[in-house]
Each structure stands twice: as C-alpha cells, then as structure tokens.
Amino acid sequence: MKKLLLTGFTPFGGENINPSWEAVKRIDNLNGFSIEKVEIPVVWDSAFTELEKAWKSFDPDCILMVGQAGTSDSVRIERIAINLCSPTKDNLGKYHKDIFEETKIDEDGPDAIFTSFDYEKIYGALKENGIKARYSFSAGTYLCNFLLYSVLLKINQGKKSIRAGFIHVPYADEQNKTDSPSMSLDEITRAVEIAANNII
Numbered sequence: 604m605k606k607l608l609l610t611g612f613t614p615f616g617g618e619n620i621n622p623s624w625e626a627v628k629r630i631d632n633l634n635g636f637s638i639e640k641v642e643i644p645v646v647w648d649s650a651f652t653e654l655e656k657a658w659k660s661f662d663p664d665c666i667l668m669v670g671q672a673g674t675s676d677s678v679r680i681e682r683i684a685i686n687l688c689s690p691t692k693d694n695l696g697k698y699h700k701d702i703f704e705e706t707k708i709d710e711d712g713p714d715a716i717f718t719s720f721d722y723e724k725i726y727g728a729l730k731e732n733g734i735k736a737r738y739s740f741s742a743g744t745y746l747c748n749f750l751l752y753s754v755l756l757k758i759n760q761g762k763k764s765i766r767a768g769f770i771h772v773p774y775a776d777e778q779n780k781t782d783s784p785s786m787s788l789d790e791i792t793r794a795v796e797i798a799a800n801n802i803i
C-alpha cells in the first residue's frame with residue numbers, strides 16, 4: 604500500500620480554525636493509501652521541521668499539503684513554488700530568519716520548483732465532482748509557499764521519487780466571512796479527499 608503524508612496548517616491571522624487542518628483531520632479512508640497526518644504550525648522556524656519529522660519516520664510515497672487561501676473562491680491546485688519569503692510575521696510574531704526584508708528559502712536553491720503530483724488528474728476529478736477548482740501559479744510568499752518549496756527541494760535532492768504538491772482551499776462557511784467567498788467544510792473536506800485520491 605502506498606503511503607501518503609497529509610498536512611494542514613494551524614489557524615493564523617486571528618482565525619479560530621484553519622479549514623485546511625479541519626479538512627485533513629476529518630479524512631480517514633483513502634483508496635489504496637495509508638495516511639499519516641501532521642498539523643503544521645504557521646511558524647517559519649518549525650513548519651518544515653515538523654513535516655520533516657513525520658517524513659523521516661513514515662517514509663511517504665506522496666505528500667499532499669493543504670493551506671487556507673482566504674480570498675479564493677475555488678480550490679487552487681498549486682503548480683509551482685518560489686525561492687522567496689516576504690517579510691511577514693508568523694504566529695510567533697517573527698520574520699523568516701528574523702530579517703525584516705525579502706529572504707531566500709535556500710541560498711543555493713533554484714528560483715522555482717514545479718510540484719510533482721498529478722495536477723491534471725486532480726483538476727479533472729474535482730471538476731467531475733462539481734467542486735470549483737483552478738490551477739494556481741503562485742502559492743504566495745508566506746508559509747504555504749515556504750513549506751511547498753522546502754518539500755520540493757528536499758525531494759529533488761534525495762533519491763526517492765515522491766509525488767508532492769499543495770492545494771489551497773477557501774475560507775470555510777463556518778468562519779462566517781461576510782466579505783469573502785467561502786465553501787462548506789464538508790465540501791472542502793471532499794475536495795482534499797478527492798485531491799489525495801488522485802495524487803498519482
């Protein structure tokens with residue numbers, strides 16, 4: 604059986620929940636995968652190290668990361684990660700590398716790395732199930748892009764070919780946003796489940 608590492612983030616920006624982790628939490632059974640889940644802190648210093656711990660012990664074949672993209676009205680299938688962090692404070696009030704300016708994630712890393720999951724299959728499956736979805740060519744410059752880039756870089760530096768990627772989900776209806784689009788937590792959970800089942 605293939606092994607899938609599934610991650611969502613802790614709440615940030617004053618929210619009580621993060622729909623990415625709420626959805627990941629609810630997923631139990633996937634076709635043909637054993638799953639390990641990790642809740643990733645919105646913290647520059649520990650986001651990737653938390654994922655790495657599970658990576659080492661679980662030795663996954665696939666990694667699907669999920670994050671909240673508050674302004675989005677659809678599920679965003681990320682296609683690329685960039686070697687850049689904006690000077691934005693994390694949940695501990697800190698900047699990446701403690702520097703108040705744009706920083707690189709890895710000084711020697713490539714400018715950008717493409718995701719290695721089956722984005723076309725995921726897109727098709729989401730559409731078939733009536734879930735609003737689109738490709739995205741920027742995962743931003745905050746923790747989601749940081750995590751995705753760090754994972755893809757480590758995969759490229761290693762021997763094992765791992766299918767990895769990221770999907771951004773909108774706010775959940777349960778967050779009661781009156782001025783932003785949102786989806787029900789049930790639909791977001793279904794979207795993550797569909798993406799996971801179609802990752803390879």
Ligand code: PCA
Binds near residue numbers: 745747
């Ligand atoms: N979204 C943020 C970080 C954590 C999350 O869920 C982002 O898009 O970078």
